Amino acid sequence: MTDRIAELEAESSRLAAERDAFRDQRNGVIKDNERLIERAEQSVEARLHAENATRTAQREIARLKARVAELEAAQDSFLLPWAYQLDAKSLDNFTIDLTRAADAPLMIVVDEIHQTVAQWRELVAKRSTGAVTSDGR
Template identity: 50%
Template structure:
């Protein structure tokens, strides 16, 4: 008997106490208790005990397997959360860059209205307005370009080429 009786032991004790109170003289006390326990279905066969032990082992194995699955699920959940966070950061970056691009386009349009510019093709064939001056050097402002600008000034007949 254990220090704290289990529910099965308490049930067996009640059956044994009840068996001692019956006055059946055909059996000794121990036999009467055993028969009473059997009638109350508190006794089990060795096969039933072995099956119960196997079921306990199976249950414990399933618990270990379940705990492993829980750990895997937690790991996968954390990885998914990190990927979702990275996706959200990327979407925020795209929105920020789009706003910056739109702002720069608006600024270029604003500057394009106020200053003479020349469209210079870049590598990806997107025209970018660039204001060329003589300070940019001979590589950018050639004598042919200066001659063409002077011819345009004369044609427009504007002093110094200023806009009206």
């Protein structure tokens, strides 16, 4: 009977060692899974952040392109439609007037240029209605 008890104790010890080894292996797999899940979550978070940043950048690019188009259209409407109506002599006089405006002190240069452009735009408008002769009078 002692032999049987010794066999059972040995079997019990072996089974306990297998159980402990299996438990350690299972715990290792669980830890690996937890690390993999954490890495996957970080990867998903990084991807979402990058996608959001891309969408934000694309919206900003679209907004800036629209603003550039708006400013270019405003620039065209500011100068080109009426400037195309100037003959060579008038265009030369306009350039001379702009040069004089640019010679003013820096603080008033922009205002001078705007006034000069406004005067010439008005002159062209009057010319188109026949209210002014070609020499500007």
